[in-house]
Amino acid sequence: MEFIAQVQGLTAIAIGIIIGLGALGACLGIAIMGSKFLESAARQPELIPVLQGRMFLLAGLIDAAFIIGVAIALYLATGNPLIGAVQAAGQAAGA
Numbered sequence: 001m002e003f004i005a006q007v008q009g010l011t012a013i014a015i016g017i018i019i020g021l022g023a024l025g026a027c028l029g030i031a032i033m034g035s036k037f038l039e040s041a042a043r044q045p046e047l048i049p050v051l052q053g054r055m056f057l058l059a060g061l062i063d064a065a066f067i068i069g070v071a072i073a074l075y076l077a078t079g080n081p082l083i084g085a086v087q088a089a090g091q092a093a094g095a
Helices: 002-043 045-078 081-094
Strands: none
Touching: 002 045, 002 081
16 A cells, blocks of 8 residues: 555656646746747847747647646546556555
C-alpha cells in the first residue's frame, strides 16, 4: 500500500511540473511574440493587420500546447493508469 502512496505522490509532483513549466513557457512565448509584434508594428505600420492576424494564430498555437499539457495532467490526476499497473503487479506477485 505504501508503494501506491509513493506513486500518487510522485504523480502529484509530475502534475505540478507539467502545469508549472507549461504555463511558464506559454507566458514567455507570448511575451516575446508580443514584443516582436510591437517592434515590427512600429517599424512598418502599414503591415499591422497582417501581423496582427499572424500573432493571434501563433498565440492560439502556443496556448494549445499548454492546454494539452493541462489535459494530460488532469488525466493523471483523476484516472491515473500507473496505479492500476501497480495494483496488477502486486496481485500477480502475491498470487
